[in-house]
Amino acid sequence: xxxxxxTIPAGGAITTQLLExxxxxxxxxxxxxxxxxxxxxxxxxxALKPVVGYLHRNHEQLAEKMSWLGSMPYTDxxxxxxxxxxxxAYALAVEKLAGIKVPERAEYIRVIMAELSRLQNHASAIGFxxxxxxxxxxxxxxxxxxxxxxxxxxxxxxxSRMMCNYFRFGGVRVDLNDEMLAMARKIVAEFxxxxxxxxxxxxxxxxxLARCQRVGILPKELAIAGSxxxxxxxxxxxxxxxxxxxxxxxxxxxxxxxxxxxxxxxxDRYYIRVLEMRESVKILQxxxxxxxxxxxxxxxxxLRGFKIPAGDGYGRVEGAKGELGFYLVSEGGPKPxxxxxxxxxxxxxxxxxxxxVGHKVADAIIILGSIxxxxxxxxx
Amino acid sequence: MNYPGKGLVEGLAVTAxxxxxxxxxxxxxxxxxxxxxxxxxxxxxxxxxxxxFDESPDKPRCTACKICEVECPPKCIYIVMDRxxxxxxLQRPKAFDIDISVCMQCQICVEVCPFESIKMxxxxxxxxxxxxxxxxxxxxxxxxxxxxxxxxKPVKAAEVDAKLKAEAEAKAAKKAAAVAxxxxxxxxxxxxxSAT
Numbered sequence: 001x002x003x004x005x006x007t008i009p010a011g012g013a014i015t016t017q018l019l020e021x022x023x024x025x026x027x028x029x030x031x032x033x034x035x036x037x038x039x040x041x042x043x044x045x046x047a048l049k050p051v052v053g054y055l056h057r058n059h060e061q062l063a064e065k066m067s068w069l070g071s072m073p074y075t076d077x078x079x080x081x082x083x084x085x086x087x088x089a090y091a092l093a094v095e096k097l098a099g100i101k102v103p104e105r106a107e108y109i110r111v112i113m114a115e116l117s118r119l120q121n122h123a124s125a126i127g128f129x130x131x132x133x134x135x136x137x138x139x140x141x142x143x144x145x146x147x148x149x150x151x152x153x154x155x156x157x158x159x160s161r162m163m164c165n166y167f168r169f170g171g172v173r174v175d176l177n178d179e180m181l182a183m184a185r186k187i188v189a190e191f192x193x194x195x196x197x198x199x200x201x202x203x204x205x206x207x208x209l210a211r212c213q214r215v216g217i218l219p220k221e222l223a224i225a226g227s228x229x230x231x232x233x234x235x236x237x238x239x240x241x242x243x244x245x246x247x248x249x250x251x252x253x254x255x256x257x258x259x260x261x262x263x264x265x266x267x268d269r270y271y272i273r274v275l276e277m278r279e280s281v282k283i284l285q286x287x288x289x290x291x292x293x294x295x296x297x298x299x300x301x302x303l304r305g306f307k308i309p310a311g312d313g314y315g316r317v318e319g320a321k322g323e324l325g326f327y328l329v330s331e332g333g334p335k336p337x338x339x340x341x342x343x344x345x346x347x348x349x350x351x352x353x354x355x356x357v358g359h360k361v362a363d364a365i366i367i368l369g370s371i372x373x374x375x376x377x378x379x380x
Numbered sequence: 381m382n383y384p385g386k387g388l389v390e391g392l393a394v395t396a397x398x399x400x401x402x403x404x405x406x407x408x409x410x411x412x413x414x415x416x417x418x419x420x421x422x423x424x425x426x427x428x429x430x431x432x433f434d435e436s437p438d439k440p441r442c443t444a445c446k447i448c449e450v451e452c453p454p455k456c457i458y459i460v461m462d463r464x465x466x467x468x469x470l471q472r473p474k475a476f477d478i479d480i481s482v483c484m485q486c487q488i489c490v491e492v493c494p495f496e497s498i499k500m501x502x503x504x505x506x507x508x509x510x511x512x513x514x515x516x517x518x519x520x521x522x523x524x525x526x527x528x529x530x531x532x533k534p535v536k537a538a539e540v541d542a543k544l545k546a547e548a549e550a551k552a553a554k555k556a557a558a559v560a561x562x563x564x565x566x567x568x569x570x571x572x573x574s575a576t
Binding site for chain 1: 384385386387388390391393394395398410421422424425426447451453484485486487488491492500
């Protein structure tokens with residue numbers, strides 16, 4: 001729709017018209033094939049409608065036609081930054097349903113993998129957020145430099161940098177040897193240095209403060225009502241972390257804090273991720289210190305012809321973007337009867353309009369960036 | 381000390397340090413000049429599957445049991461078993477196609493194979509000009525020798541070789557035992573017809 005040329009009446013007041021434009025789906029600032037229908041009054045957003053579905057791959061239906069194990073590599077492709085925690089959520093749901101006990105060493109390895117993927121996800125998320133602010137390239141590449149080391153570690157262990165397909169029901173696929181553990185320890189030891197450097201670049205930068213503070217405020221009540229999870233909810237002051245609530249894996253034995261923001265603006269969502277990375281480093285130091293010896297795979301789990309008793313189960317983890325849950329229904333056969341995913345990015349997107357209305361278009365871009373969505377997960 | 385623009389100046393100092401440092405320190409310079417320089421891929425790294433043969437390409441380890449075809453999540457494997465003139469199965473593939481435009485490199489075929497016959501390659505330079513037929517890997521493209529496997533994955537190949545050797549020895553021992561048992565049985569029971 002094209003606005004008619006505004007006319008300037010004799011009194012001096014300009015009559016303007018609302019303008020509806022479409023941002024995306026092929027726009028670099030939308031982080032993938034995501035479209036926003038924006039209604040603008042001049043430069044100010046009056047309404048915003050997220051349009052999803054451009055990357056729909058029929059994941060849930062496909063999984064219902066496939067063996068239980070066959071869906072595991074597809075979960076890598078949900079949120080392709082965090083394939084390890086996606087694997088974990090699915091494995092957790094299946095293990096709950098089938099009543100499989102995971103060996104302790106495997107639990108520790110799972111924590112190592114999930115926390116490392118949180119580190120690299122948050123590092124690139126804040127890099128991308130600042131790229132959206134207009135810090136073109138530099139902070140993102142510093143973040144990617146650090147992410148590269150973690151991806152190299154994933155490749156050494158699982159064989160693939162991003163599509164790891166590393167978890168198995170009742171354990172993990174490959175044991176960590178001493179070289180791999182030394183590599184992980186080196187990454188963890190060097191990571192705080194990167195964080196200090198990155199914070200110097202960004203946390204007190206006047207331009208970042210001007211762009212991000214008091215922009216896109218998400219009130220605590222709305223965050224709870226919209227079932228927002230992850231760093232977005234915690235930045236708004238909701239103290240909710242599934243690692244603390246469910247204590248899955250060995251998180252119950254580990255000491256770490258849950259940082260909570262006060263205002264809930266873009267800056268808080270940026271800074272909460274920095275703080276979470278510091279907590280993740282703490283977790284990793286404990287886990288790498290305490291990792292026990294032993295098997296990494298429960299022996300009773302077969303690779304082929306794996307069947308699960310009838311019933312339903314919901315497994316959830318605190319992914320880097322929020323609560324990632326898998327709801328599975330089994331009829332006792334080799335395939336799931338129902339396979340449903342609760343993707344954090346998708347649910348967190350639902351409050352985008354509430355955060356954006358009243359701000360400028362350029363702010364809508366950084367608000368979207370601060371939610372940290374991945375379209376593979378939004379559309380499934 | 382606090383002064384206006386402190387954050388900006390500090391940020392610029394970080395960028396400058398990284399820029400200048402990239403000329404002097406290896407860890408600040410993270411890129412390599414591909415294809416002149418290459419990064420050595422780790423042993424576990426995987427791209428697409430290939431089939432292992434021991435002595436000659438006519439005798440692959442694959443017995444065309446089709447387990448990988450069934451278990452492959454995106455169904456990119458197509459196998460036809462070879463048969464002789466009478467229609468008796470020959471326990472080897474006549475056709476073995478992998479469509480690498482469909483394959484998602486998940487390694488499930490490798491894990492389910494009972495004969496250690498399908499393995500993951502680490503060759504990542506597989507770009508082709510065509511979109512359809514060029515990306516389908518036929519049996520001759522897929523067959524690679526065990527020596528090649530030993531070369532790309534020394535540790536894993538040694539494990540597999542040891543396992544196969546142990547299995548072959550156990551099989552031979554079992555066969556020898558069965559032969560000995562049959563001979564003993566033949567010696568113990570009088571031959572049929574001798575009673576009359």
